[in-house]
Amino acid sequence: MYKEPCSNKNAILLRFTLIFLTAAVLIAAVILFSVLFRFDQKMKTEGKLYPVEVLGEYSEEGGPWKTLTHQTDFENKDLRDITVRGHFSRDIPEGDKLFLNIDHMRVTLRINGEEIYSTGPVRSGGNPTQAVGKQWVTIVSPGITVSDKVELNFGNLYWNAYMIQFDELLRQMHTGDERMMLFKAVSNDGWTMTIGTIFLFLTLFLLIVALECTILRIDGARRFLWLGLITLFSSIWFYTLSPAPTLILPFPVFLNVMYSCSMQGIAVFVVLFAAEHLTGWRKKSLLYCTGLLLLVTLAAMVNQIFMIQDLYSAINYFSILELLVALWVIYCLGYETRRLHNRESAQLLKAILPLAVCAVVELINGYVQFLEAAILLGLGLISFSLIEEIYTIRRIKRSMNSEKRALILENELNQNRISVMLSQVQPHFLFNALQGIKQLCDTEPKQASEALEHFSFYLRGNLDSLIDKQLISFEREMFHVNNYLYLEKMRFPKKLNIEIEILYQDFLLPPLTVQTIVENAVRHGIIKKKAGGTVRIKSEQTDENIIVTIRDDGLGFDPDIPKEDGRTHVGIENVRNRLMLQCGGSLEIESEVGVGTTVKIILPQKEELKGI
The missing domain is CATH 1.20.1070 (Rhopdopsin 7-helix transmembrane proteins)
Structure with missing residues (x-):
């Protein structure tokens, strides 16, 4: 809304x-x-952290043993089984902590043939639900010396692994204070x-x-x-x-x-x-x-x-x-x-x-x-x-x-609201409508009663527009338009023809928008034409917009020539401003002298413009 x-x-x-x-x-x-x-x-000042390395040799996929150095680069990301054996570069006393950086791998650490840590598949049998993720593992040392035999077996568990994971495991082992490890x-x-x-x-x-x-x-x-x-x-x-x-x-x-x-x-x-x-x-x-x-x-x-x-x-x-x-x-x-x-x-x-x-x-x-x-x-x-x-x-x-601009426009719209209503309810239209109803009272009392009902609905709609600042449903707007057209058709039964094609109506729009355009089409286009004509109203939905088209085959006019009839013509401009301000819509007018006028009300497809 x-x-x-x-x-x-x-x-x-x-x-x-x-x-x-x-x-x-x-x-x-x-x-x-x-x-x-x-x-x-x-x-x-409070914590100490020391790097730890494995000094020794390694084997890939059960292959020959090679010397492990700082330049050793495991280039195959598909490696599933690597074994490193040797000894640690420093003693890790009993109770001290050893930190391993394990990134989506299976890892087993053995000291003198005894397994002290292992992580791998969550379930056995090669199930793809395998690793516990990226983590720093903390291992409490049972007491490891540089003379103890160390065996580290590891390998990738995923085909989308990164080779750097092996380096992170071997080059980032540390021992010491846990808080210092966190900081590092x-x-x-x-x-x-x-x-x-x-x-x-x-x-x-x-x-x-x-x-x-x-x-x-x-x-x-x-x-x-x-x-x-x-x-x-x-x-x-x-x-x-x-x-x-x-x-x-x-x-x-x-x-x-x-x-x-x-x-x-x-x-x-x-x-x-x-x-x-x-x-x-x-x-x-x-x-x-x-x-x-x-x-x-x-x-x-x-x-x-x-x-x-x-x-x-x-x-x-x-x-x-x-x-x-x-x-x-x-x-x-x-x-x-x-x-x-x-x-x-x-x-x-x-x-x-x-x-x-x-x-x-x-x-x-x-x-x-x-x-x-x-x-x-x-x-x-x-x-x-x-x-x-x-x-x-x-x-x-x-x-x-x-x-800020909206506040200025709103003030202008409020100032013009009474002018718009007065432009919609012209004294001569009220007089002519009442005269027509009076004549029907003598000849067709039932029709006069129906006409009077439409007249009251028409007046009520115009008066409501003074109070109602919110968008209204297209159905409600057309109810007001139909009341007006009924009264004009009563006055000009042979001169005014009406065609309405509603292909889409589940949307909202400012009040007195279609009404204003239709009244202009009837008063200035059809009625002033000697042979009369037809007013056509059509609503439809496209991919981007909702379009309401009001077309007449009346006198038409030249849009490039300003009108000099002494009137202010606030109605059309007010409609244009309200469409832009209240729902981001626009108004397009095409006219040709002797052919007629086409006016399109274009509303963007928005959730807040959908009817309820």
Whole structure:
């Protein structure tokens, strides 16, 4: 339904809220980094952490033994069985902790032939529900010396694995203080943790702005909501890229599921965000795409619950589906940009293209592995968010300016409302209608009673327009139009013909819009023509708009020549202004002298314009 524009006071409140939120984010960031700095200094004085290496040899897939060095590079991501044997580079006394960085692998650690740690498939028999995710594992040492025999057996559990996982296991082993290990783990993945935190603050900002827009009844609240949810899931995704959280929350399976779900959440809300910028069948198609993504995610989660296939192993299948959906989103945005000259879709297209390109290259990187995982997709999310944030700030500014213009237009409309009503109810029309009813009283009393009823309905409709500022149903508007046409047909039974074709009527529009155009067509087009003519009214729905056409074959006029009949002609301009202000509609007039006039009322397809 129509929303009244917010006042200047509310606009000032919104501006103050945005300034307050920006200041709060900056202050919180300063406090956060100050706390981290103090924690860093404290850890340097209180905690100790030492690197640990395995010195010895290794064998791939049961092959020959080779010397293990710092330059050893396991280049085959399909390796399923690697054994490293030798001894640790330092003693690990009993009770001390050994930290291993395990990334979606099966790992078994033996000391002097005795197994002290093992992780692998959740279920045996080669079931694809295999790994517990990305994690830092803490092992309490039974007392290990440099002379003890160490055997480390590991291998990939997924075909979409990254080779760097082996290096992370062998090169990032540590022993020492657990808090210092947490700090080092966070430092190792500092860029992902920092960006995740920035996205988290950004989420808070966007969700509060969405709430403000809802309270102040400003259009675009859902866009802020979807954008806020995109940044929320992006924040979760960046956090789960790092194994550091498992040192605080020892739930690697949960974090692994959150990693997969966050990728799907980003895709779902990007599509919903794009749908807010589209109309017609393009918007509907994106809503169907959203349903498809949710359905696929639900099926994958059910597979995870029943241990059929875990979410991580389905990431590449998700990526292919999301790529196809992204291409469709780009096509829809390009269609509206090129065909309908939709400015907002053009802006979103500029933001979403870098994200789509980065996602495609990231998908290729999963097979070729020329970069570390997630870097490209992360850059795409950052660029998308930054570009959209710029556009968001611009939208807020435009919204505030439009509210000011709306208040001015509203005041003008209120001032013209009485003039419009008077222009609709001309004294000579009232006199002629009453004269016609009086004559019927003597000859056709039943018809006179019916005419009087239509006359009262007509007057009531015009008087209601003085009070009713909301949109009304098309059916109600046509009821008023039919009452008017009945009275004119009573006066000019042979001169006035009426044709009405209602193909679509489930929508709302400002009162006295069709009525004003029809009265102009009858009074200035048909009645003044010696032979009379026909007024045709047609309503229809297209992919983008709802169109109401009023056509007459009356006298017509030259639109380029201003009328000089002494009247103000506020009716048509008032209709045009109300259509633009209340529902974003427009008015098109075509006329030719001696041929007639065609007027089109064009309303955009919007949820708030649908009838109830």
